[in-house]
Amino acid sequence: METTSQQAVQSAEAQVRSDDRNHVFHSWSAQALIDPxxxxxxxxxxxxxxxxxxxxxxxxxxxxxxxxxxHPRLVEAIKRQADRLATIQPAFANDVRGELARLLAERAPGSLNKVFFTNGGADANEHAVRMARHHTGRRKILAAYRSYHGGTTTAMSLTGEPRRWANDPGDASVVHFFGPYPYRSAFHASSAAEETQRALEHLESVIQLEGPGTIAGVILETVVGTNGVLIPPPGYLKGVREICDRYNLVYIADEVMVGFGRIGEWFAVDAFDVVPDLLTFAKGVNSGYVPLGGVLISDAIAETFANRAYPGGLTYSGHPLACAVGVETMHVFEDExxxxxxxxxxxxxxxxxxxxxxxxxxxxxxxxxxxxxxxxxxxxxxxxxxxxxxxxxxxxxxxxxxxxxxxxxxxxxxxxxxxxxxxxxxxxxxxxxxxxxxxxxxxxxxxxxxxxxxx
Missing domain, CATH: 3.90.1150.10 (Aspartate Aminotransferase, domain 1)
Incomplete structure (x- = not known):
């Protein structure tokens, strides 16, 4: 005979299933074909x-x-912050928001000294692209075919993999190119060195054919995530940096998935000795305990908006609950x-x-x-x-x-x-x-x- 506690558990599960199936609309799914x-x-x-x-x-x-x-320290950080100040709009200065921005800037390479906070990775990439366009006065963005950059309009257009197909046409100013993938080389390379050389030649050809004066920047996942865990071959990212410098393009590093220790570095670009102009993050910054993302911004791009307004913002930019968990995350990374x-x-x-x-x-x-x-x-x-x-x-x-x-x-x-x-x-x-x-x-x-x- 079932105990009362077993019956209670079964009843709770049945309620969860019922509510989910009757009322929750799931992402990337045919609703009648799933059973969460x-x-x-x-x-x-x-x-x-x-x-x-x-x-x-x-x-x-x-x-x-x-x-x-x-994680007990992250849970406690939410409780402490909720007791003190649950939320405040982004136009005010806030202690945990500022502290997290400082900690991120201290860990980031080069002159990535400013942080624009977002709600997650997709809007981080949206805003990085917007910053690149306003900084350069150009429109086009180059992105790799084997990539995922998020589910919002421009982020989905940046995405190269099949989830983009049903959402086209989106942002028509995005142009795709082939990134390196030595195991299935689009360039018929027989070595990592050849793959790097030919992939960079291909990227530069796309830039020349599209018109350098029409291109704002290049966005790349530092390590391609969902689409293959593709580690860039030696010299590739440095070559991208050099090409961006040659044509005055903004180099955007998407580290939404691979930042914050995932590959054994604070930021994945550190493993490849390269510094982007903009670096987007989310996910691991606070393990998703409260939604949070952002853009680390170089001094040069931040200066563009020193005396003219940046045309963008979010109600929950730098939400205190999310930032409090981010601050504690940085300390846990150090302590553990x-x-x-x-x-x-x-x-x-x-x-x-x-x-x-x-x-x-x-x-x-x-x-x-x-x-x-x-x-x-x-x-x-x-x-x-x-x-x-x-x-x-x-x-x-x-x-x-x-x-x-x-x-x-x-x-x-x-x-x-x-x-x-x-x-x-x-x-x-x-x-x-x-x-x-x-x-x-x-x-x-x-x-x-x-x-x-x-x-």
Missing amino acids: LPVAGGAGSTFWDYSGKKYLDFSSQLVNLNLGHQ QIVQRVRDLGERVVRPELERWQREHPSVGEIRGRGLFWAVELVKDQSSREPLVPFNASGEAAAPMNAVAAACKAEGLWPFTHFNRVHVAPPLVISEEELRRGLDIIDRALVQADALVTG
Whole structure:
């Protein structure tokens, strides 16, 4: 016989399901074809459903939960700030807003000394583009095909991947180009050095053909996130910086996903010794506990708006609750040596394990990544590199990747899959034991893909 407490839990879950299915309209989904899992709680690197089944969160939700679920210091920061001042509009000076801006500027490279706060990553990219256009007096923005920059109008136009298709026409002043991807080179390169050289030549050709005097800037994810965890080959980002300088273009680094320790650096550009003119952030700045994003702005671009108004603003820009969590996040990173432990776990635990998968699993075509951000690209044939599923697969065509994901979930791991890849992106506070356990689960799940190898 069910206990009263069990009945109460089941009733609560039933109410969550009912409310969700009857009233919540979900993003990127055919509403009648989804069945969202009701989540009852979370702690650290784990969350659980109403039946008590626990899942290792190997996607950090949407690669934003860098400090994990319910970090006590972040929760306490919200409580302290709510007791003192829950909100204030952005025209006023506010202590935690200013402190977070200072802490960000102190950590950022070069002269990125000013911060414009937004509600998240998409509007951070929107405002970065607006700043670049007003600074240069030009309109066009160049963006890579393999990219995602957000769901608002200009951010979606910047996006190169298929989610853009149904939203076109958007901002007609965006021009796409091919970024480097050595494993599937658009330039027929046979080495990383060739890929860098040819990708830069391609970018410069696009600039020349579009007209340098019509282009405001170039936006790039420092490490391409959802679309492949593509680590730029040596010299590529420095080459982009040089090209932008040559043609007086604004270089915008989108670090919404890869900033704040994800690849073992405070800011991902630090790994490539390059300084952009604008750097956008969100997600890991406060692990999404309260929505927050922003743009780090160089002195030169900030000076453009010294004596003329910047034509943009947001009601919740620099919201005190969000900034208070951001300030505490910066302190937690220091106190718990997050950046250092991410580097260590990435090189000592993740890289050797994924390299073993590449040797032992015939379905693993390539592994790539840094820190706690990795992609495992699955193929039908290692020689031909034919993807395990077609590009932008859905329905029955996506079944092989769905089988891998289902095998992970059955063992208590919530994976991050996209197209023909499994990504490894757990919270940065994950323990070594949890990390190894999660990798073991994916290792076993790859048997589902191995069975479909044809070459």
